[in-house]
Amino acid sequence: MARIVKKFGGTSVANVERIKNVALRVKKSVDAGHEVAVVVSAMSGTTDQLVGWARDVAPLHDAREYDSVVASGEQVTAGLLAMALQDLGVSARSWLGWQIPLKTDGVHGSARIADIDGSEIVRRMGEGQVAVIAGFQGIGPDNRITTLGRGGSDTSAVALAAALKADRCDIFTDVDGVYTTDPRIVPEARKLDKITYEEMLEMASLGAKVLQTRSVEMAMNHRVRVQVLTSFDDKPGTMVVDEDEIVEQQVVSGIAYSRNEAKVTLVGVADKPGIAGDIFSPLAEANINVDMIVQNVSMDGLRTDLTFTVPAGDLDRAITVIEDNREHFQFERVLADKNVVKVSVIGVGMRSHAGVAATMFRTLAENNINILVISTSEIKVSVLIEAKYTELAVRALHTAYGLDG
Amino acid sequence: MARIVKKFGGTSVANVERIKNVALRVKKSVDAGHEVAVVVSAMSGTTDQLVGWARDVAPLHDAREYDSVVASGEQVTAGLLAMALQDLGVSARSWLGWQIPLKTDGVHGSARIADIDGSEIVRRMGEGQVAVIAGFQGIGPDNRITTLGRGGSDTSAVALAAALKADRCDIFTDVDGVYTTDPRIVPEARKLDKITYEEMLEMASLGAKVLQTRSVEMAMNHRVRVQVLTSFDDKPGTMVVDEDEIVEQQVVSGIAYSRNEAKVTLVGVADKPGIAGDIFSPLAEANINVDMIVQNVSMDGLRTDLTFTVPAGDLDRAITVIEDNREHFQFERVLADKNVVKVSVIGVGMRSHAGVAATMFRTLAENNINILVISTSEIKVSVLIEAKYTELAVRALHTAYGLDG
Structure with a gap:
């Protein structure tokens, strides 16, 4: 028996059919004897519509009103999923941010979580009830709805996992895990079974859009074991864990790139x-x-x-x-110059291994790729190169560090 | 200076453009020196969509989850209208049922209002802030969202008008007032300037869908002056008032009919x-x-x-x-037999005038219309007739009681 927080993003709950599928998946977990809390995003498209209305009504709008409007999307999904679970004979109820309460500061639009009272949810989970929690939202000091900003539902889920002392936080997305690099560029890219918080953080901030940087920081600070996986099949995903959980550490775990750079x-x-x-x-x-x-x-x-x-x-x-x-x-x-890309090799293993940067520079040189700027941190080396070399550089580095599957 | 509650239905706030128009209308009232609270419905179509999703997810669903889902519609409109008002330079904020709080009993789906704490709203109205209130919703004893059932936003508005001690409650609908009878049947039907609560109650329960019966009862009990008018032009509508406000009372105020009858x-x-x-x-x-x-x-x-x-x-x-x-x-x-219709003549004046029923029976007889069943109350006479005579009967009675414009 484990206590698990499961978070489903907008595409996983995009319509009634998918919400029912999510309910089936949650039921399976409940039937296996687990205590389950589910965090949901708005049905995909909903948030965009609400944001669009807000913008059309008033280009410069009150962030407090904006929060109240957009938070309604998660409210709908939470209620519908609770109904779908009940329909399968699973005890469930929805929770809005203010009902938990999930207290935040007063920075509407990008609030930070201050405190979560998980006691009642824990009590009900102990009685077999699934908590279906509207993600992305909380309540501010002014008794008004706040939202947590972009990727806020991931942050909700990790924060709740910490507050509920969950054994694991499963983040269901439209990708089935974290890869050694972008599989669209390198078909040989492998899904990682495990990755450390620090590496995930670098990946996230370097453009791998699997998890929001903020949720990874929170997971790292509270030592919440996070799994990234897809809701569209039953395969295990990638576990984001503490470094000491990874027995045989690769020197380099992945190659990331970001086109969102200008020199x-x-x-x-x-x-x-x-x-x-x-x-x-x-x-x-x-x-x-x-x-x-x-x-x-x-x-x-x-x-x-x-x-x-x-x-x-x-x-x-x-x-x-x-x-x-x-x-x-x-x-x-x-x-x-906008025609540049930042390519990074990431791995906590490089702390104890010399020569990682040298391998990178040599590999790029062998491919006649000129390095414009270099920056390094304890667990990554980044170079700025001309954008046209992006695929070539990523593929060559993926091979050079022995990451090809 | 007056304190006014204005309620806008779904068609009045159907899209961003109309919400902006409502904001302009509210601004005009504020500029005239009034204290204004606005009660809004969901954008038309929204509630149907939410109800449809709930039905598709689970035909027999938990009323508590249903309430949480459908109440989101009014939440969106309230936030958008507050933004639109602010955009015009009018101080405004939205209020959800649980924020006021508007407390109800625990009968989810058709809750009754138990208590409204209007003190903070009154304080802010005194400072010139418009309260934009999500209609149709409250909070139950279990700290969960309740809804007031069909036509609930009218009830919200009248209850708030009572709680805020408003001078008037304006209900904006897609008709511009209460008519002597259905203008689709009788082109000569006239809009009434005033009608008594009792008459309005009979009209409402007899199928004139201008106001929900429950909101009229509440207005009568709390002596809230209600005006029914349209949001699509600037003409005054029909005031629903206490009997003693109507100086020259007609014997018969209107002719109503209901096809929703079976014998x-x-x-x-x-x-x-x-x-x-x-x-x-x-x-x-x-x-x-x-x-x-x-x-x-x-x-x-x-x-x-x-x-x-x-x-x-x-x-x-x-x-x-x-x-x-x-x-x-x-x-x-x-x-x-479903091929029947109930036709009623209504008027508080008939309390002091004999012969109203006799005029009705004679008029119908002159038109060879057979009366199947008769029922009377202090202020109305109803007859059941064959459905095919509906238009003929209504037109003949409208003329017989001198109501043609």
């Missing part, structure tokens, strides 16, 4: 102390996230070039901010 | 004391509402005929109940 180069910047702060402070104030940075060695000790990356969507704003601050830091000209 | 005749019933109770008790237990009753004079003192009406939708069940109880009351045979 900015300031040519002929004055090479003097404090110049980097002068440049990056106004960008930070404009809420533009600067990622990779490289400063060329100054040849004459007076002028140098500075290259960095920003999210592609923020490029135009970044250029404007830089031009507007020309008086605070001199430079000759600014170059921008 | 049952028990032929050859034993003519003995208590027989009526024997017949009608099992019908009452089956929750079948018997309306008009006539018992023929017994010719031989042994056997008689008994005729009564039931709602057309309950006819088959009524026949079954009667057949099942054959052992308890003897009769020769049972006849059923």
Whole structure:
């Protein structure tokens, strides 16, 4: 007997038929003797419709009203799934954020969970009742509905798993697990049985859209064992777990890439102390996230070039901010390039293995791929390359690190 | 300055455009210095969709889950209208049933309002904030969402008007007021400026679908002045008021008809004391509402005929109940007829005027219309006639009582 939180995303509950299928799947788990809580998203399409209405009514709308409107989507799914379970003879009831209560701070639209009182749900689970919980929503200090922001249902599920002291949190998505890399680029990509929180976090922030970064952080902080799997078949997925649960650690677990990057180069910047702060402070104030940075060695000790990356969507704003601050830091000209991609190799094993970065650089060189910028962390090495080399680089690295199935 | 509750039905808030129009209308009222609370229905079509999903998921579903699902429709409209008002510079916030709180009993699906705490809303109205209230919903003793049943938003509005001590409750519908009779049958029908609660109650229960019977009862009990009007133009509608507000009372205010009737005749019933109770008790237990009753004079003192009406939708069940109880009351045979209509003349003025019924009977006789059953109350006379005479009877009576415009 285990206590399991199961989270079903929008495509898994897209219509009445799929909701009934989810009910069958939950029943199977209940019949196997497990205590089950289910967290549901809105039926796919619903949230977009509600968001669209809100935008059409008032482009700049009150986040409190927005939250109340969009949270209704999960309310519908929760009620319908509870009905479907009851129809199968499974005791069930729906819970809205305010009923649990799942308390959040007052930042409507992207609230953070403050406290979850899981006692009544735990008591009822002990009596065999399935808790069907509307994801994505909570209640703020002002007694109004809050929402947790993008991917909020994953966060709801992990937070509830922590509050209910669940043995596992199953996240059902439209992919069947976490892969060594994108199978659309590398057909040899393998599904990982296990991955560490830290690796998952890097994967998530590097563009693998399996789990929301925030939910992985929360899982890591509360040591919630998370399984990523699909609701469309019965195969096990990928377990996201603590490092010590993985006996034989690969040096590199996966190759990720992100096309959402743009490169900015300031040519002929004055090479003097404090110049980097002068440049990056106004960008930070404009809420533009600067990622990779490289400063060329100054040849004459007076002028140098500075290259960095920003999210592609923020490029135009970044250029404007830089031009507007020309008086605070001199430079000759600014170059921008969106035709870049960030490719990363990730693995907690590289902490204890030298040569991971060297293998990466050698592999890229062998394929005549020029590295524009490099950045490293304890468990990943990222390089910025020209976008046209994306597939070539990912495939070559996948092979070089022995990840091909 | 007045305090006004305005209720907008589903067609008035059917899409973003109409919600914006409602916001403009509310703004006009606010600009005129009034304190305004708005009660909204779900966008038309939404409730049907939600009810359809619930039915498809599980034909016999938990009323508590049903309530949570369908109440989401009003939640969406309330949030959107609050946004639309804010967009026009009008201070506004939405209120859900549980936030007010609007407390009900625990009869999910058709809950009755137990208590409304309007203090915070009144305080905010005093500061110029418009309260946008999700109609149709409340919160039960189990801390779960309840709904008030059919036409519940009208009831919400009138109950809130009473709780907020509003000067008036405006019910915006797709008709522009209460007419002397159905204008589709009688083009000369006139819109009434005023009508009494008692008359409105008779009209409502006789098939004029302008207001829900329950909301009229509540308005009468709490002396809430109700105005029925359309949201599609700016004309005043019909005020539903206390009798003493109407200075020059017409003898007859309107002619109503209901096609939702079926006639049952028990032929050859034993003519003995208590027989009526024997017949009608099992019908009452089956929750079948018997309306008009006539018992023929017994010719031989042994056997008689008994005729009564039931709602057309309950006819088959009524026949079954009667057949099942054959052992308890003897009769020769049972006849059923759905081709009947109930036509009623209504007016508080008839309390002090004799001859109203006589005019009715004479008018029908002049048109060769046979009366099948008669029933009367203090302020109405109803007759059951063959359905084919509906239009003829209504038109002739409208003229006979001087109601033609």
